[in-house]
Amino acid sequence: MLDPKKLEEIAKQLSDAVPPGVRNAAEGAETKMKQILQSQLARLDVVTREEFDIQSQVLIRTREKLEAMEERITALEAQLNDN
Incomplete structure (x- = not known):
């Protein structure tokens, strides 16, 4: 569903924002x-980019x-009106 690399990147950014002392105390x-x-x-109702692109093409x-x-239909209606 969601790219695990993106989740790891976000989690790492959040972890890096925590001060070093707190980071060491909060192992894991x-x-x-x-x-x-x-x-x-x-919990969110989201789709992958691939699914979105496929549905866009459809x-x-x-x-x-x-x-x-x-x-x-317009052409057929015009023909009917001409008759």
């Missing part, structure tokens, strides 16, 4: 932060087909 804080981030992000093709059908 980066792992815990990563788990919390994964848990919270899993939408583009659907729009193209709809426009073609609208043009055909």
